[in-house]
Amino acid sequence: MTTTVGSYLATRLSEVGIENHFVVPGDYNLALLDKLQAHPKLEEVNCSNELNCSFAAEGYARSKGVAAVVVTFSVGAFSAFNGIGSAYGENLPVILIAGSPNTNDSIDHNLLHHTIGTHNFDYEFEMAKKITCAAVQIKHAKDAPSLIDFAIRECLAKKKPCYIEVPTNMSTQSCALPGPIEGVLYQSPSEPKTLTAAVDAANKLIGSRLKPTLLAGPKLKSAGAEKAFLRLAEALGCAVAVLPAAKSLFPEDHPQYAGVYWGNVSTKKADAILQWSDLTICAGCVFTDYSTTGWTSLQPATHRIEVDSDNVKFPDHYYGHIKLADFLDALAKKVSKNDKSVVEYQRLRPVPPAIKAAEPSAAITRQEMARQIQGIINSKTTLFAETGDSWFNGVQMDLPKGAKFEVEMQWGHIGWSVPACFGYSVGAPDREIVTMVGDGSFQMTVQEVAQMIRLKQPILIFLINNYGYTIEVEIHDGPYNNIKNWNYAALMEAFNANDGHGKGFQVKTGAELAEAIKKAKSNTRGPTLIEIQINRDDCTNELISWGHYVALANARPPIT
Ligand SMILES: C/C(NCc1cnc(C)nc1N)=C(/S)[C@H](O)COP(=O)(O)OP(=O)(O)O
Numbered sequence: 065m066t067t068t069v070g071s072y073l074a075t076r077l078s079e080v081g082i083e084n085h086f087v088v089p090g091d092y093n094l095a096l097l098d099k100l101q102a103h104p105k106l107e108e109v110n111c112s113n114e115l116n117c118s119f120a121a122e123g124y125a126r127s128k129g130v131a132a133v134v135v136t137f138s139v140g141a142f143s144a145f146n147g148i149g150s151a152y153g154e155n156l157p158v159i160l161i162a163g164s165p166n167t168n169d170s171i172d173h174n175l176l177h178h179t180i181g182t183h184n185f186d187y188e189f190e191m192a193k194k195i196t197c198a199a200v201q202i203k204h205a206k207d208a209p210s211l212i213d214f215a216i217r218e219c220l221a222k223k224k225p226c227y228i229e230v231p232t233n234m235s236t237q238s239c240a241l242p243g244p245i246e247g248v249l250y251q252s253p254s255e256p257k258t259l260t261a262a263v264d265a266a267n268k269l270i271g272s273r274l275k276p277t278l279l280a281g282p283k284l285k286s287a288g289a290e291k292a293f294l295r296l297a298e299a300l301g302c303a304v305a306v307l308p309a310a311k312s313l314f315p316e317d318h319p320q321y322a323g324v325y326w327g328n329v330s331t332k333k334a335d336a337i338l339q340w341s342d343l344t345i346c347a348g349c350v351f352t353d354y355s356t357t358g359w360t361s362l363q364p365a366t367h368r369i370e371v372d373s374d375n376v377k378f379p380d381h382y383y384g385h386i387k388l389a390d391f392l393d394a395l396a397k398k399v400s401k402n403d404k405s406v407v408e409y410q411r412l413r414p415v416p417p418a419i420k421a422a423e424p425s426a427a428i429t430r431q432e433m434a435r436q437i438q439g440i441i442n443s444k445t446t447l448f449a450e451t452g453d454s455w456f457n458g459v460q461m462d463l464p465k466g467a468k469f470e471v472e473m474q475w476g477h478i479g480w481s482v483p484a485c486f487g488y489s490v491g492a493p494d495r496e497i498v499t500m501v502g503d504g505s506f507q508m509t510v511q512e513v514a515q516m517i518r519l520k521q522p523i524l525i526f527l528i529n530n531y532g533y534t535i536e537v538e539i540h541d542g543p544y545n546n547i548k549n550w551n552y553a554a555l556m557e558a559f560n561a562n563d564g565h566g567k568g569f570q571v572k573t574g575a576e577l578a579e580a581i582k583k584a585k586s587n588t589r590g591p592t593l594i595e596i597q598i599n600r601d602d603c604t605n606e607l608i609s610w611g612h613y614v615a616l617a618n619a620r621p622p623i624t
């Protein structure tokens with residue numbers, strides 16, 4: 065009894081939890097697409113191009129935990145590499161599957177279409193190795209089971225993308241049947257002795273400090289450690305802040321929540337309490353120039369315990385092979401309560417400003433826009449914030465219990481949010497998706513709105529039209545930050561063609577925005593795009609301040 069390479073791959077994708085795979089067809093992957101489509105628990109989702117396809121898969125991995133994107137050789141894969149770069153930087157297990165030339169062609173020394181015109185077709189595989197945790201080429205059917213299992217196992221264990229190259233004449237070839245999926249999913253546990261030593265060291269250090277705090281980072285999600293983090297927070301009883309890319313990973317209605325820590329553009333005075341603290345346990349944190357506001361908010365190493373996905377770093381010790389959740393849980397069982405930082409935070413916590421509704425007929429402002437968007441966020445909302453001033457508008461939103469927040473702060477490819485929220489919604493149709501995206505970003509990946517119409521996804525897109533690249537304007541202005549304006553709302557008519565239910569509104573006042581939001585709520589059969597036209601310089605104070613420090617970091621003279 066045997067199966068085929070294509071069916072083997074389909075079985076593995078389904079067994080790891082994938083129900084939809086994202087595709088753009090091409091002659092090198094058609095036979096494989098047939099095999100995937102033939103699997104009773106797999107359904108393909110078509111995308112407009114491979115850039116969007118890879119971002120849609122990245123978004124699907126955010127809601128489902130793992131994703132697959134299937135493209136054709138070179139012309140497809142090269143575009144998909146961008147979304148794979150995002151998956152790598154954002155710690156998301158995305159399986160990139162590329163159809164490739166017939167295995168005889170390299171032996172016959174043929175030149176082929178969709179290649180760079182050389183006789184060697186391994187360049188794509190070599191490139192994929194650089195941006196994945198595992199890359200395999202299936203050149204012989206008998207090797208397919210071990211190669212497919214290896215790539216998927218690495219992808220899931222490391223929460224990084226992998227690459228599987230399937231020649232066009234390979235999908236229908238026979239190969240051995242797959243064994244139990246447990247052989248792919250198995251991961252070695254934390255090393256017990258090291259775990260105990262690290263927890264004892266942490267407990268001792270915390271006990272020696274007066275006012276410890278906790279800081280949540282984005283890797284909490286990829287490590288599946290959010291609940292363990294909450295348990296540690298409640299065992300320690302201290303103030304808890306989150307990095308911007310970790311917003312919503314700790315409940316914002318929790319009495320210990322102290323806001324988003326982002327240096328001098330933090331929310332709720334998170335910076336004050338962390339700078340007051342004499343030790344911060346940083347769990348799953350990623351400190352970059354962007355997340356530290358140009359390196360201005362990184363606390364001294366003596367004040368940090370850094371708990372990463374598989375290791376713990378102290379100012380003077382390193383402990384490897386420890387899973388993040390295991391460490392947090394074990395420490396939660398050991399620590400004594402120390403609520404000094406939460407007591408102090410009660411003194412520092414700012415009283416939230418009461419933002420009044422603007423005059424309904426007045427020209428809409430960013431502040432009025434943010435006020436109205438805040439008003440529609442509920443426990444089922446997943447808020448996507450695109451790179452741009454949307455980051456700052458999004459980070460400042462208050463999330464009720466259950467609300468989620470998605471941002472691509474590591475990779476930061478403008479336009480990501482449109483295909484990503486589309487893919488996320490395929491994986492989580494019960495979530496109410498609200499996306500905040502700027503005009504410049506939207507122009508990069510707009511086509512996937514048509515796919516939202518095709519799948520009848522009631523996604524609500526706030527398109528913030530400030531007539532250009534405002535982040536760049538605030539970092540370093542120039543003529544290159546001016547973009548051609550579109551009639552964005554009118555696009556919905558074009559995308560609807562004769563069967564769509566997308567709706568588009570262009571709003572210039574608070575009253576028009578309120579009306580458009582009301583109409584969006586009743587549009588359950590498709591996406592609604594609300595284009596909000598605001599003044600080019602009407603941005604958050606935080607963007608201006610953050611842009612200033614990032615520009616300073618960019619401008620440092622070369623060390624000679
Ligand atoms: C051009 C660029 N970054 C550089 C960039 C260029 N190309 C890609 C793919 N990704 C990038 N981040 C950025 S942040 C623009 O200000 C985004 O403009 P927009 O979407 O309109 O948002 P804001 O107006 O709020 O800034």
Ligand SMILES: [Mg+2]
Binds near residue numbers: 452502529
């Ligand atoms: Mg803009």
